[in-house]
Amino acid sequence: MKVLAFAGSSSSTSINRELVKFVLKSFPDEDINLIDLNDYTMPIFSVDLEKKGFPEEAHQFLKRIEECDIIICSLAEHNRSYSAAFKNIFDWSSRINVKVFQNKPMLLMSTSPGGYGGGNVMNTAKTFFPQFAAEVKDTFSLPKFYENFDLENGIINPDMLKELNEKIENFKNQIKA
Numbered sequence: 001m002k003v004l005a006f007a008g009s010s011s012s013t014s015i016n017r018e019l020v021k022f023v024l025k026s027f028p029d030e031d032i033n034l035i036d037l038n039d040y041t042m043p044i045f046s047v048d049l050e051k052k053g054f055p056e057e058a059h060q061f062l063k064r065i066e067e068c069d070i071i072i073c074s075l076a077e078h079n080r081s082y083s084a085a086f087k088n089i090f091d092w093s094s095r096i097n098v099k100v101f102q103n104k105p106m107l108l109m110s111t112s113p114g115g116y117g118g119g120n121v122m123n124t125a126k127t128f129f130p131q132f133a134a135e136v137k138d139t140f141s142l143p144k145f146y147e148n149f150d151l152e153n154g155i156i157n158p159d160m161l162k163e164l165n166e167k168i169e170n171f172k173n174q175i176k177a
Helices: 015-024 056-067 084-096 119-132 158-176
Strands: 002-008 031-034 070-075 104-111 134-142
Touching: 002 015, 002 056, 015 031, 015 070, 015 104, 056 084, 070 119, 104 119, 104 158, 119 134, 134 158
Parallel strands: 002 031, 002 070, 070 104, 104 134
Antiparallel strands: none
């Protein structure tokens, strides 16, 4: 099975990327493509620029989705919404193919340093991603990243780790069905 994984962040020290990398350890036998949004940098979307054509990076992003069987992503929350980097890729891609996520099963996650764990962006994505052909099978939000996550060991809060492991198993069972 081909797994496309990414963090909805362009930060070189992205905590959402760390969460994605941790979750990918639960998919040891799969063909994993962990992409970096910095490889898809494009001008800020506008209809004026769209008239001149679509950036190759938007086509490449959609190609990565086309090539995968499942998607695992963790969205960064900036001012209660998507990061500008992710939103721009999403905007360009959706103008090429409104079914951006191409009916792929998705494990959708978020984390943040705060107690809400990126809950605002998670709620937005849970609502809107299905309208762009994402099959969101399960979600996980990790609050207080720096208290609940260790870069060497992953999630150190036993309750949060148990919840995540249950959600990963649920996700795996749903994609097998």
